[in-house]
Amino acid sequence: xxEAAENEHLLDEATYDAKLPKLREALLAAQYELKAQGRFxxxxxxxxxxxxxxxxxxxxxxxxxxxxLIRVETFLxxxxxxxxxxxxxxxxxxxxxxxxxxxxxxxxxxxxxxGRVNKELSRVELDAAIGQAERFERMLADEGALILKFxxxxxxxxxxxxxxxxxxxxxxxxxxxxxxxxxxxxxxxFVKEGERVVRRTHHDYAPWHVVPGxxxxxxxxxxxxxxxxxxxxxxxxxxxxxxxxxAVVPPPVDGRGVLEAMDLTQRLDxxxxxxxxxxxxxxxxxxxxxxxxxxxxxxxxFEGNDAAGKGSAIRRVTGALDPRQYRIVPVAAPSxxxxxxxxxxxxxxxxPRQANFTIFDRSWYGRVLVERVEELTPVADWQRAYGExxxxxxxxxxxxxxxxxxxxxxxxxxxxxRFRAREETPFKRFKITEDDWRNRDKWDLYSQAVNDMVVxxxxxxxxxxxxxxxDKRFARVKVVRTLNEALERAYDKG
Amino acid sequence: xxEAAENEHLLDEATYDAKLPKLREALLAAQYELKAQGRFxxxxxxxxxxxxxxxxxxxxxxxxxxxxLIRVETFLxxxxxxxxxxxxxxxxxxxxxxxxxxxxxxxxxxxxxxGRVNKELSRVELDAAIGQAERFERMLADEGALILKFxxxxxxxxxxxxxxxxxxxxxxxxxxxxxxxxxxxxxxxFVKEGERVVRRTHHDYAPWHVVPGxxxxxxxxxxxxxxxxxxxxxxxxxxxxxxxxxAVVPPPVDGRGVLEAMDLTQRLDxxxxxxxxxxxxxxxxxxxxxxxxxxxxxxxxFEGNDAAGKGSAIRRVTGALDPRQYRIVPVAAPSxxxxxxxxxxxxxxxxPRQANFTIFDRSWYGRVLVERVEELTPVADWQRAYGExxxxxxxxxxxxxxxxxxxxxxxxxxxxxRFRAREETPFKRFKITEDDWRNRDKWDLYSQAVNDMVVxxxxxxxxxxxxxxxDKRFARVKVVRTLNEALERAYDKG
Numbered sequence: 001x002x003e004a005a006e007n008e009h010l011l012d013e014a015t016y017d018a019k020l021p022k023l024r025e026a027l028l029a030a031q032y033e034l035k036a037q038g039r040f041x042x043x044x045x046x047x048x049x050x051x052x053x054x055x056x057x058x059x060x061x062x063x064x065x066x067x068x069l070i071r072v073e074t075f076l077x078x079x080x081x082x083x084x085x086x087x088x089x090x091x092x093x094x095x096x097x098x099x100x101x102x103x104x105x106x107x108x109x110x111x112x113x114x115g116r117v118n119k120e121l122s123r124v125e126l127d128a129a130i131g132q133a134e135r136f137e138r139m140l141a142d143e144g145a146l147i148l149k150f151x152x153x154x155x156x157x158x159x160x161x162x163x164x165x166x167x168x169x170x171x172x173x174x175x176x177x178x179x180x181x182x183x184x185x186x187x188x189x190f191v192k193e194g195e196r197v198v199r200r201t202h203h204d205y206a207p208w209h210v211v212p213g214x215x216x217x218x219x220x221x222x223x224x225x226x227x228x229x230x231x232x233x234x235x236x237x238x239x240x241x242x243x244x245x246x247a248v249v250p251p252p253v254d255g256r257g258v259l260e261a262m263d264l265t266q267r268l269d270x271x272x273x274x275x276x277x278x279x280x281x282x283x284x285x286x287x288x289x290x291x292x293x294x295x296x297x298x299x300x301x302f303e304g305n306d307a308a309g310k311g312s313a314i315r316r317v318t319g320a321l322d323p324r325q326y327r328i329v330p331v332a333a334p335s336x337x338x339x340x341x342x343x344x345x346x347x348x349x350x351x352p353r354q355a356n357f358t359i360f361d362r363s364w365y366g367r368v369l370v371e372r373v374e375e376l377t378p379v380a381d382w383q384r385a386y387g388e389x390x391x392x393x394x395x396x397x398x399x400x401x402x403x404x405x406x407x408x409x410x411x412x413x414x415x416x417x418r419f420r421a422r423e424e425t426p427f428k429r430f431k432i433t434e435d436d437w438r439n440r441d442k443w444d445l446y447s448q449a450v451n452d453m454v455v456x457x458x459x460x461x462x463x464x465x466x467x468x469x470x471d472k473r474f475a476r477v478k479v480v481r482t483l484n485e486a487l488e489r490a491y492d493k494g
Numbered sequence: 495x496x497e498a499a500e501n502e503h504l505l506d507e508a509t510y511d512a513k514l515p516k517l518r519e520a521l522l523a524a525q526y527e528l529k530a531q532g533r534f535x536x537x538x539x540x541x542x543x544x545x546x547x548x549x550x551x552x553x554x555x556x557x558x559x560x561x562x563l564i565r566v567e568t569f570l571x572x573x574x575x576x577x578x579x580x581x582x583x584x585x586x587x588x589x590x591x592x593x594x595x596x597x598x599x600x601x602x603x604x605x606x607x608x609g610r611v612n613k614e615l616s617r618v619e620l621d622a623a624i625g626q627a628e629r630f631e632r633m634l635a636d637e638g639a640l641i642l643k644f645x646x647x648x649x650x651x652x653x654x655x656x657x658x659x660x661x662x663x664x665x666x667x668x669x670x671x672x673x674x675x676x677x678x679x680x681x682x683x684f685v686k687e688g689e690r691v692v693r694r695t696h697h698d699y700a701p702w703h704v705v706p707g708x709x710x711x712x713x714x715x716x717x718x719x720x721x722x723x724x725x726x727x728x729x730x731x732x733x734x735x736x737x738x739x740x741a742v743v744p745p746p747v748d749g750r751g752v753l754e755a756m757d758l759t760q761r762l763d764x765x766x767x768x769x770x771x772x773x774x775x776x777x778x779x780x781x782x783x784x785x786x787x788x789x790x791x792x793x794x795x796f797e798g799n800d801a802a803g804k805g806s807a808i809r810r811v812t813g814a815l816d817p818r819q820y821r822i823v824p825v826a827a828p829s830x831x832x833x834x835x836x837x838x839x840x841x842x843x844x845x846p847r848q849a850n851f852t853i854f855d856r857s858w859y860g861r862v863l864v865e866r867v868e869e870l871t872p873v874a875d876w877q878r879a880y881g882e883x884x885x886x887x888x889x890x891x892x893x894x895x896x897x898x899x900x901x902x903x904x905x906x907x908x909x910x911x912r913f914r915a916r917e918e919t920p921f922k923r924f925k926i927t928e929d930d931w932r933n934r935d936k937w938d939l940y941s942q943a944v945n946d947m948v949v950x951x952x953x954x955x956x957x958x959x960x961x962x963x964x965d966k967r968f969a970r971v972k973v974v975r976t977l978n979e980a981l982e983r984a985y986d987k988g
Contacts, residue, residue: 001742001953003949003958004746004948007750009746195953195954196954199953202881209743248645248703249495250703252501252712253505254712256501258497390693
C-alpha cells in the first residue's frame, strides 16, 4: 500500500506556484463555511515515517488556514495526571468542537506503533489497540466528525538521504522521536506494522491518505488537495446516521421485563436501618482510606423515577465522608461548549483521577432515558448510545475505576403520594414541577426505556443495581452496601 | 446484558399451543419466499450456556422448517485436513448458498470462548479473535447474508438444576461439551467472557439475540419469533450496500501512477535467459522438496495485459516440476453454485493444504479489474473487495501460505504486435477474440484499475510483483525467481 508513495514524485516550482493560491483560497473559504455551519469538527491525524514532512505539513496547515479555527495538539508520553486517568481521557480533553479543526500530531496510532516497534506490544496487543482506535473513531464519526488520517511516507533510501540532511538541522525534530530512525530495523518494523495498522483502520468513516513525503511541493499540494476535497464533500452532504442493532434480548414473549421482576415491598424498620446504615457508612469511610484505593477510583451514577429519593440516597453515601473525599456532579442541560462535542464528552471531563470519588446525580444515561422518551434525540443516536456507553464504561473499568450504577425504582402509587406531599410542604414545593407531572403521564414509555437500558448496559464489569425504593430506608442501605461490595470486589482482585 | 434472560420466564402450554401453528406456517412461508427470491443466505449461529436448549432448538428448527432448505453444521475440534488450512477455511466450506439456511452449531464464537475459559487464549488474543469474527461477518453481511446470532442463557442456579436433570439423560449432549460445566468457575468465566464477546460483536449487520433458556416453550417461541421477524424484514428490504473508502493513496498530483514508473525496456539475451531460467527452475524444484515446505504452501496468482504471456510464464514455473506437485486453476466465469456464494468462496475452495502449490491463472483480482471496468459489478461491491482481499490474503499468510501475485505488463505497441501475430498464425488464432480487441480500446480504464489494485492490495505480506513483460524472457525469469525468493524468505522465518 505504500509502494505508490515511494515513487520519485517531483513537482516543479512553477507548477506548484501556479496551483497554490487557488488551493489556499478554497481552503480558507471551506474553513469559514465549516465555522458558519457549526455542524461538525474536523480531526486530522498526522502519522508516518520520521523526516517525511509531518512537522512541516502541520506548520503549513497552520499557515494556510485561519489559526483561530485550527489547533495543533501534540501527544507525547503521558503526563502523571494523564496516567491516572483512562488512556483515552487525554484525547477526549483535546477534541475540537463543532466548526473547528484539530490536528493531532502524535496520536493513538503513534502510541501503538512505537509500542510495537519497541516490542512493548505483542501483535495481538496491537490488534486490540487497533480495535479500540476503530471504536473511538467510529464514535467520533457517528457524532458527525470529519476524520482525515495522513500517513507520510518515505522509502528506505529516501529516509537515509533525509537523515543525512537533517543531521545538521538546528530544529532537531527528528531527535525528538522516541525511535532511533538511524537503525535500519526501525524502518523495517515501522513500515511493516504501519501497513498493517493502515490497512486495518482504513474505513469509509475515517480513511487513510498515504502521502509521498519526499518532495516538499508534491507533498504539500497533495495534503492540501485531499483536505480541501474532504471538507467540501462533508460541507455539502448530510452525514449518514448509523443505526444500532435493536436490543440484544428480544422483547419477552410473556411481556415481563426486568422492572416487573422487582419486589418493591421490601422494607427495613427504623432500628435495623440505623444500625445497618451506620455500619455501611463506616465501612465506606474505611474503604476509601484503604491503601488499595490509590490504584482505583470510584464513580457512582444515580438514576431513578422522579421522587424515588436519589438526593437523599446520595446524602447517605456522603454522610460519613469529608467533602474533600468526593465530588457531586449534577447533570443538567448541556452547555454550549458541551453541545459542540460528542455526547460523552461532558462526562469524560468529570471522570476522577485515581483515589478520587465522583457521584453523578443523573448521568450519561439521560441519552437513553429522557432524550429518548421526550424525543430530544434522533432514534439512531440514542440507539447507538448503548454500545458507546458500554465501551466508555469498559475503559473506566480497565483503568481501575469502580463503577456503580443505581436505578431507584418506585411504583406509581408511591410516586403520587410523594408528589402530593411535596406540594403540601412549603420547603419541598421547589422539588415538584409541571415536568414531573408530565413525565408521570409517560410512565410506560419510561419503563420501556429503563428496561431496554438495563438489558443493554448491565454488564459484568458495570452492572446496574436496581434499588427497590418504595421504602427509602431499604433503598439507602442497599445503595451504600452496593458501593462497599463493589470496592471490596475490586480490592480483592488487586 | 444477560440479566433479563435470567428471569423466571414460564410460558403455559395453552398459550404456546395457541401461538405455535401460526408461527410455523409463517416460518415455512418465509422459507419458501427465501428460496424463491434466491437473493441471500441465512446464517444462524447457536451459542450460549450448556443445557440452555441449544441442541433442542436446533432440532426444533429442523422440524419446523423444510429440511431440504436448511442444514445444520457442527464444528467440533478441527480435523487433520482442516488444521492444514487457514482456520476460516472450514467455515467457508459450509456456507449456505443464497436462498438457503445454515445453522452453525459450535462456530467461531464457541472456539474463542472455549479457548478463553480454558485459558488457552489471553484477553487480547480474544480481542483479536473478536476482530476476525467481525470482519468475517461484515463480509458475509456485505455480500447479502442475513445473520442471526442466538445466545441461550441460564442463570447459575438454573444451570445447576438443569445439570441434575441431565445427569440421567441418555443423549448425554452435555457431556460432549469440551468444558466441564459442573465446575462453578466454568460458568462464571464463560458468562463473563461471553458477555464481552456478545457486547463487542452485537452489530446492526449481525445482531445477537439473548434467549432465556430455562423454559422450553418460552425459549422456542422466542427463537421462532425472532427468526420469523428477521426473515420477513430481510425479504421485504433491499440490503444497504456498504461503500469502501476510496484509495489510500490519493491520485498523484503529477499524474504518475505505478505502471508509469515501470521500465519496460528491460531484456535478457537468449544465452543468459537459458542459463538463468534453468538455475531458477532447479532452485524451485529444490525448494519444494525442502523439509520446511511441509509447514508452508505456495499460491501464485497471475494477472496481466492480454497477450502479456501469462500462459507461457506459468509453463516456465511448472517446467521442472512433477504434475503431482502443483495444480493450475484457470479462473473463468463462476458456476451457479459459486454465484450463490460470497465472492471469495470460489477461491477459498481451491486454497491448497500444507505442502501444496496452486497456480491461479487469473484470480480473485478479477473483481477489481474486468468486473470493474466492464461494469459487471456494482461500484460498492468492487470497492469493498480491496479490503476483503487484504483480509483473505492475511489469513493465507498467517496460515504459512506463501503468496506471490504477478502483474505482467506490456505496452500498447507490443500488444498490437502480438495480437497481429496471433491472427496470422493458424494454431494461435484461437487465442485472439473480439473481446481482446474490445479490451484494448479500454486500455486507460484498465490501467487505472491496475494502478488502484496495486496501491490498495500490495502489502508487506502479499506484495504485487510488477513484471516487465515486453521481453518474454526477462518476464519468465523474473517470475520464477520471485517465487524462489518468496519461499526462501518464508523458510528463513521458520
